[in-house]
Amino acid sequence: APVRRGAPGPRRTGSQPGALSPAGQRLADKSAKRRRRGWIVLTIVVVLAVLAGVVGWAFGPGPWGNVRIPEVAGKSVSQARQLLEAQGLRTAAATASRFDAVVTRGQVSTTKPAAAREVRKGTSVQIVVSDGPRMITLPAIVGQPVSTVTAALDDDFQLQDDRYEFSADAPKDTVIAATGVGTDGQTVDLAQVPEYGERGPVTLTVSLGPVPDVRGKTVADASTTLESVGLTLGEQTQRYDDSVPKGQVISAEAEGSPVVQGSAVNVVVSRGPTPITLPNVAGKTIDEATATLENLGLEVSVPECTNLLCRIGDWKSVLPVSSTDPVQGTTVHRGDTITLRYDL
Known part of the structure; x- marks a missing residue:
């Protein structure tokens, strides 16, 4: 018997060679439709993917994307413009200004819109320049109670830790000095200026009263x-x-x-009174000896003369001293009493 080489294909009808049967033709048509549909779907997918990529790029790194406004406070205006434009933002030609207690006058204080805000690329951003701190009139400070001064300054300035020192001229707990820091970084005596920058640091020096008087104490x-x-x-x-x-x-x-x-x-x-070595005044008249001892700060006692001769004239100016009590060479002190002896 002859060997069969394969399953019989669709039966061809008609007289043309290779013509398919109706069933075969329907199968072939379905297959062709599937292929066309597949290409269409693939084409749509590719187009959508390309569109998604283009849209993603346009709204991401592209010209329609969002960016965060960079922080430029403390920068110069030219530096701020460079940083903003590097992010794809536009900078307004005119700058604004405001008081700023932190940023130095002439540097950038902030932006409008503010830093960290997310905006579209190409958004116009205005730079706001610092005018420095707002100047505030100072109240009376020196000589006032520290509690009064603290209450008056606390809302507008940054009070630092108080300093304390003894003062013979200021009662305890009164302010004897107040210092701040100028725009040049130098110390400012706030008692000598009428106004001072808002939020500026203030250091008060407060009196502890006088140093206690310990004279006469042990x-x-x-x-x-x-x-x-x-x-x-x-x-x-x-x-x-x-x-x-x-x-x-x-x-x-x-x-x-x-x-x-x-x-x-x-x-x-x-150490007590100054010691004095009692000098020898024997032979001097009573008046001379008295003057010598009194010049040393000593008291002098002279026994009253009862002799009749003492009633004649000034006997103390002529009568000589014979000895002293205590005796010469004794250590005595100012205010001690020395008795003069004399003979008739």
Whole structure:
């Protein structure tokens, strides 16, 4: 039997060679439609993808995209323009201005719209230049209670930590000085200017009152008094003093200027009256001896003369001293009494 090489294909009809049967022709037509439909779908997909890419580019990095306005505060106007235009933004030809307590006069304060806002590329942005801080008239400061000054300044300025120092001229808790910082960075005495920039730093110096007077106190009492106000007892020196008892403070002086808490106060402590070696006045008249001893700060006592001869003339001007009590060479002090002896 002959070998079959494959399944029989569609039966051809008619007299033309290669003509398909009706069923085969329908199958071929369906296949051709599917191919045409596939190409159409593919073409649509490609076109849509291209359109999506173009739209994405146009609204992304392209000319219709959104950008965030960069931060240009503190820059010069020319620098700000460069930064804005580099983002695809336009800068308005005319700038605006406003007071700014932070940004230096002449530099960019902000933009309209403000930094970080998202806008379309090509948006016009206006640069706002700083006029520096708004100047505010200062109230009375020096000599006023610190609580009053603080309340008056707190809303408009930046109050720094107060400084405290002792002052003999200002009561405790009153302001004795106020300083700020000028546009050139230099310290400004706010007691010497009528106005000062808004939000500028202000440092108040407040009085702690006078340094306590420790004269006449013992060293221990003086140390306790000074420590109670934050001062310390410094160097102690001694000297003779005829009016201040031994062991008491004659004078005190604080180290440094200004005097602040933690400063040392040096004291001079009395060693008592100045010692005097009693000189020899024997042989001098009573008047001469009296003058010599009184010039040394000593008191002089002369026993009353009861002799009849003493009633004749000025006996003290002629009668010589025979001895003293205490005797010559004895250590005495100012104010001590020396008794003069004499013989008739």
